[in-house]
Amino acid sequence: MRNFLLATIVIFSLAPAAMAESTIGFRQIKLPDDAGARALNVSLWYPAIPSGTTEVVGENAAFYGLEVQPGASIPPASRPLVLLSHGFGGSWRNLNWLAGELAQDGYVVAAPDHQGESFTEENAAEVIPLWERPRDIGRTLTALLDDGRLAGEIDRTRIAVIGHSLGGWTAMELVGGRYSAELALKDCNAGKAPPQCRAPRLLAKVGIIGGGKADPRLSMDLRDIRIRAAVALDLGPAAGFLPETLEGVDVPVLVLAAGVEMPQIAAIRADSDYIARHLPKTTTVYREIPDASHFSFMQLCKPNGEKIVEEMSPGEGFVCRDGGGRGRAEIHAQIVETIGGFLKEKLH
Numbered sequence: 001m002r003n004f005l006l007a008t009i010v011i012f013s014l015a016p017a018a019m020a021e022s023t024i025g026f027r028q029i030k031l032p033d034d035a036g037a038r039a040l041n042v043s044l045w046y047p048a049i050p051s052g053t054t055e056v057v058g059e060n061a062a063f064y065g066l067e068v069q070p071g072a073s074i075p076p077a078s079r080p081l082v083l084l085s086h087g088f089g090g091s092w093r094n095l096n097w098l099a100g101e102l103a104q105d106g107y108v109v110a111a112p113d114h115q116g117e118s119f120t121e122e123n124a125a126e127v128i129p130l131w132e133r134p135r136d137i138g139r140t141l142t143a144l145l146d147d148g149r150l151a152g153e154i155d156r157t158r159i160a161v162i163g164h165s166l167g168g169w170t171a172m173e174l175v176g177g178r179y180s181a182e183l184a185l186k187d188c189n190a191g192k193a194p195p196q197c198r199a200p201r202l203l204a205k206v207g208i209i210g211g212g213k214a215d216p217r218l219s220m221d222l223r224d225i226r227i228r229a230a231v232a233l234d235l236g237p238a239a240g241f242l243p244e245t246l247e248g249v250d251v252p253v254l255v256l257a258a259g260v261e262m263p264q265i266a267a268i269r270a271d272s273d274y275i276a277r278h279l280p281k282t283t284t285v286y287r288e289i290p291d292a293s294h295f296s297f298m299q300l301c302k303p304n305g306e307k308i309v310e311e312m313s314p315g316e317g318f319v320c321r322d323g324g325g326r327g328r329a330e331i332h333a334q335i336v337e338t339i340g341g342f343l344k345e346k347l348h
Contacts, residue, residue, distance in 0.1 A: 087165030168235020184240025
């Protein structure tokens with residue numbers, strides 16, 4: 001999927017929309033290098049004062065985009081914040097649709113691009129390590145809290161993180177889970193190795209160093225106490241999370257799992273099961289969507305989207321496939337309803 005996602009950056013466009021004006025404001029900012037931290041590109045969605053200028057963002061030949069009002073003013077009010085973390089090799093576009101739904105419901109939404117995930121297998125060691133992902137979210141949160149001009153006033157008591165795939169891993173780190181590469185990879189020499197053992201680019205991100213040991217920074221405590229709830233969308237890999245750290249998570253967590261597994265990725269239903277099994281029962285909600293695939297959580301494909309993806313990146317058209325039951329739009333409706341109900345109940 002990496003080649004195609006890179007291509008989406010090239011063909012991404014802001015196209016004028018003929019539809020009715022949207023109430024979703026949209027802007028993109030860049031956080032500069034800070035004390036050794038890399039610069040971050042951050043996309044923002046928010047309830048907006050109608051500006052009369054409507055565009056579609058995040059659309060390309062294969063995927064639908066979202067109608068927004070770029071640069072629209074933010075009405076004065078204190079609002080809850082949702083931070084989004086995309087999957088491995090992705091970008092803000094992947095959860096663009098969900099951000100729009102949340103903004104329509106009154107949330108400010110922010111999604112940093114986790115850069116450094118666009119390398120080939122040959123130079124995978126150059127990939128930015130996993131522990132930088134939670135730091136990206138933390139830096140984004142700090143910027144929004146410190147400067148109300150970016151996205152308006154944020155209600156500091158109502159801040160959540162939502163992550164898809166490796167973004168779900170990121171979300172669990174932010175609420176207190178701690179990861180051990182040794183635990184994750186202990187069965188790699190077994191007859192049926194876990195999916196993460198077959199993903200060399202991902203293994204590079206876990207910081208494998210000399211002798212097959214993991215960089216100790218991977219096991220750092222990356223919890224951010226400002227975050228009050230978390231949602232994991234078909235997360236993975238999860239097997240390396242230390243059970244005792246998951247048991248100590250003290251914020252509500254919603255775990256959504258795809259019922260249809262895909263052999264092409266290193267995230268399986270067992271990852272979501274593992275997380276839900278070790279999180280506190282009283283504050284955890286687990287739901288499986290039987291006819292959803294891993295990519296059902298991403299943006300809507302156009303009718304000929306799979307064919308276009310195949311033409312641009314042969315063998316990767318599966319990103320447009322769901323479980324063969326409902327269409328992706330119907331699955332999205334269920335996802336939105338589930339997440340919306342969870343956040344309304346838990347962020348109070």
